[in-house]
Amino acid sequence: MSGGVEPADPVSAAVARTFRDERAIVLAALIRQAGDFQLAEDAVQDAFEAAVTAWRRDGIPANPGAWITTAARRRAIDRLRRNRSVADRAERLAELTRLDAEHEEPAMEDESTIVDDRLRLIFTCCHPALDMSARVALTLRALGGLTTGEIARAFLVAEPTMGKRIVRAKRKIADARIPYRVPADEELPGRLRGVLRVVYLIFNEGYAAGEGDRLVRGELCDEAIRLGELLRRLMPHDAEVWGLSALMLLHDARRAARVDSSGRYVALDAQDRSLWDRDRIREGLATLERAVRLRRPGEYQLQAAITALQIQAPDAESTDWAQIADLFGALARLTPSPVVELNRAVAVGLADGPAAGLALLEPLLAEPGLERYQPLHAAHAELLSRAGDAAGAARAYERAIALTANAVERAELERRLNALR
């Protein structure tokens, strides 16, 4: 992956470094100039392949990013000359040739163009007319530089399936003419929400203690956090951009403590707090503060604030559950969902006693759509157990266990069930 171990020989190391630092910037500019996502991506790929040989022969250039930019543009010209089926081929060729003649050694584009290009790329990859799984894959590929194989492994699908999904998405961008631009002001808030959803989905995919290669999944978290940081730089005036970044940092700080040495899931109140990443927590709290100062509350900021309260308390008992319950209440008003209601019930149960929590859980348990929702039954069991109803708690634990596919979580629920007896 892009953030992997650097190879020992200097040319490979320089290519890897340029790939990591410059690829998305070069790609974002070339898509705009060539007017074609697939063509630009192929040309950038060609340029990196050519760099290995050329830099071994001629030495590593003084400005590797500029070298890649020029090489990629020339490859794009070659590809465009050979491909007769591209619409507006003549205009595109003229534009690329003009750019190529303009400067032998191109000065890097100025900062605001680079920012705009990367925003264009993000908004295109996260366009609502694309399938959600394609948005995630395109974002990881175009902005994160992950290979199709890496994305396929992280999402537990076969590589050819993922490859087809990505090719199809790029074809739709071209055929349906999804524009390569930052949305207009009136569309921007809605479209940005969509981008944040894609980034958070990438994070959650990595964070969920699901099946699959834990290492690859950890890198998904890192990638989502990097995307969050990029968005902070590109859109510093949006409070939710900071809110999402804070939320991911605060969750990620506890990554090491969520699973014990034998691979078992550890619930928040049982986690070894010395395993929490203090630097990440500090960074997350500072990021949340930046968000709050913009005075535009939103769902990610509320979730980050809840997480911050849980993290800052020295232990579960002294956590300010009443305030957490209030924050879940605010979240429920903003984005009503059974998941938020469930969390609110749990927090109220901890703040005001299990009876108050069970009262809030009552309507959720009556909802037929939630009959198979495992976390509801796990929370129900927990509240019943604290209320002293061991038989009821056992029944709810059994229900939750039957609905758990994840071995680590199931083991934890079984441990709690056995503790009742």
Add this chain to the structure above:
Amino acid sequence: MPQYMLLVYEEELDPAGQAEREKELPMMLELHRSLREAGLLVGVQRLRSVESATSVRVRGGEAEITDGPFAVTKEVLAGYYVLDCADLDEALAQAARLPMARWGTVEVRPVVSAVEWVSLARQAGVDVPDEAVSDLA
């Protein structure tokens, strides 16, 4: 005179199969000419592959945009609009303005331009004169 809309349904084929179909263009041009001479032809347009489709529904005042064609339910085709738009975003924004988007679904499909239609036939190896472009437009 009453007007009738002829809706064309077909199975999408792989590129080789599709290339075979493109070879029918001269016959189609002949047909268009005869329809036009008889004063029957109002318009004809070819749609891009269903892979490029996007569906728009407006529910609770919010436009819901989804990748893919309109999924078969009890809704039936009730009408159509052809709009000149700069790009998909503009087409989706206009689609969301239709009152029907509030109770039904508006499927947005890009139209294949006459120039491209002709070039697809040429790529399939058919000799088509340049005037064909205006015959298709």
